[in-house]
Amino acid sequence: MLCEGGVPIGSPALVACGGFRGSHRVRPGCAGVFARRDDGAVSFDALLFLSFGGPEGPEEVRPFLENVTRGRGVPPERLDEVAEHYLHFGGVSPINRLNQDIMAALRSELDAQGRDLPVYFGNRNWHPMVEDTVARMSADGVRRALVFATSAWGGYSGCKQYHEDIARARESVGEGAPELVKLRQFFDHPLFVEANADAVRAAFERLGERAGQARLVFTAHSIPLRAEEPVGPDGRGQWYSRQVAEAARLVAEQVGAETYDVVWQSRSGPPQVPWLEPDIVDHIEDLHAKGVDSVVVSPIGFVSDHLEVIWDLDNEAAEAAQERGMGFARAATAGTDPRFARMIVELIAEHTDGAPVRKLSEFPAAGSTANGEPCAPGC
Numbered sequence: 001m002l003c004e005g006g007v008p009i010g011s012p013a014l015v016a017c018g019g020f021r022g023s024h025r026v027r028p029g030c031a032g033v034f035a036r037r038d039d040g041a042v043s044f045d046a047l048l049f050l051s052f053g054g055p056e057g058p059e060e061v062r063p064f065l066e067n068v069t070r071g072r073g074v075p076p077e078r079l080d081e082v083a084e085h086y087l088h089f090g091g092v093s094p095i096n097r098l099n100q101d102i103m104a105a106l107r108s109e110l111d112a113q114g115r116d117l118p119v120y121f122g123n124r125n126w127h128p129m130v131e132d133t134v135a136r137m138s139a140d141g142v143r144r145a146l147v148f149a150t151s152a153w154g155g156y157s158g159c160k161q162y163h164e165d166i167a168r169a170r171e172s173v174g175e176g177a178p179e180l181v182k183l184r185q186f187f188d189h190p191l192f193v194e195a196n197a198d199a200v201r202a203a204f205e206r207l208g209e210r211a212g213q214a215r216l217v218f219t220a221h222s223i224p225l226r227a228e229e230p231v232g233p234d235g236r237g238q239w240y241s242r243q244v245a246e247a248a249r250l251v252a253e254q255v256g257a258e259t260y261d262v263v264w265q266s267r268s269g270p271p272q273v274p275w276l277e278p279d280i281v282d283h284i285e286d287l288h289a290k291g292v293d294s295v296v297v298s299p300i301g302f303v304s305d306h307l308e309v310i311w312d313l314d315n316e317a318a319e320a321a322q323e324r325g326m327g328f329a330r331a332a333t334a335g336t337d338p339r340f341a342r343m344i345v346e347l348i349a350e351h352t353d354g355a356p357v358r359k360l361s362e363f364p365a366a367g368s369t370a371n372g373e374p375c376a377p378g379c
């Protein structure tokens with residue numbers, strides 16, 4: 001059975017279905033914000049922590065990049081350039097270690113709350129690959145699991161592609177594959193917003209005397225404009241960039257910043273293809289030309305200090321600022337904040353306990369479906 005928007009509600013799992021702040025508006029055809037099994041029981045055997053993956057040594061860089069860009073038309077010159085960034089750090093992306101840290105914090109939080117949910121780790125692009133992890137879950141007897149994907153956003157790369165990963169992994173396991181229910185997008189979760197706001201405050205403090213003259217700049221991964229066209233669960237396009245803008249607005253509001261910018265980074269793809277702009281480095285040059293003294297950069301688009309952050313921001317963007325004598329402070333990502341693990345447990349509790357859907361924006365609570373189903377037709 002499908003509710004409007006393609007969200008399966010006849011599945012044994014709880015599936016978030018268009019919940020809104022406060023009123024939890026329910027779509028026609030939905031049995032409620034959540035659907036429960038007839039016997040009322042909602043249980044999950046495990047959590048799959050699903051992420052991007054990254055190389056662990058120089059010889060893994062190329063094959064990893066081939067996996068990321070397969071069929072995407074990213075020119076080889078761009079791959080050479082990105083390979084250099086990884087090789088700069090010995091071919092080791094920090095992403096795996098950072099994800100292990102988040103999972104350790106999550107384990108502690110689950111234990112503290114007496115939740116004995118086992119946590120499995122799988123990636124889209126590198127080992128442990130999600131296909132292998134789901135096979136192991138199946139062999140361990142996991143029948144039904146929740147999935148936390150390490151992206152806060154809707155859109156293709158941040159949400160739909162994770163649904164595809166889930167579907168592909170289940171398909172590769174075949175019969176008896178566990179049912180996998182993805183947790184929702186969390187860009188507007190109060191704990192995510194608070195963690196980012198505190199990180200921005202701390203970055204302003206690091207600027208010392210220059211803090212008063214600093215401009216707040218939010219950055220997220222650029223995507224091709226074409227990827228912005230499909231409509232999201234609210235029937236409109238630009239789902240990703242509108243969510244980024246909304247998260248930035250919420251963080252800026254919490255820190256009391258009246259002016260701020262939202263810009264993009266880490267563009268790839270052939271130059272003739274339009275992507276979200278402006279680029280952070282161009283933007284810093286522009287701010288300098290306008291007489292701005294300093295910048296505080298918030299990498300709101302990412303949950304941990306992986307390569308796109310430590311290279312594209314701490315190296316390239318920082319250099320662009322310093323070359324011009326501008327003050328530069330990069331805010332921490334939310335993943336290291338203890339509130340991030342607490343947020344994951346809250347997202348879990350939305351399904352296991354019928355806990356309220358806490359969110360600060362009016363966007364529908366989207367991104368949670370079973371077995372890789374799309375959120376909405378065409379989404």
Ligand SMILES: CC1=C(CCC(=O)O)c2cc3nc(cc4[nH]c(cc5[nH]c(cc1n2)c(C)c5CCC(=O)O)c(CCC(=O)O)c4C)C(CCC(=O)O)=C3C
Nearest residue numbers: 052054068072082093095151157158221223268306307308
């Ligand atoms: C929206 C978005 C997020 C945020 C949401 C989320 O977190 O999921 C994100 C995260 C990440 N992107 C990452 C790395 C890469 N992204 C690439 C390429 C691309 N990203 C895209 C988008 C996004 N990417 C797109 C549209 C492409 C073009 C190719 C394609 O259409 O798929 C490439 C290929 C080379 C290049 O072209 O740069 C690499 C190596 C890493 C890991 C870093 C590490 O290893 O530490 C992370 C967390």
Ligand SMILES: [Fe+2]
Nearest residue numbers: 157221266308
């Ligand atoms: Fe990326």
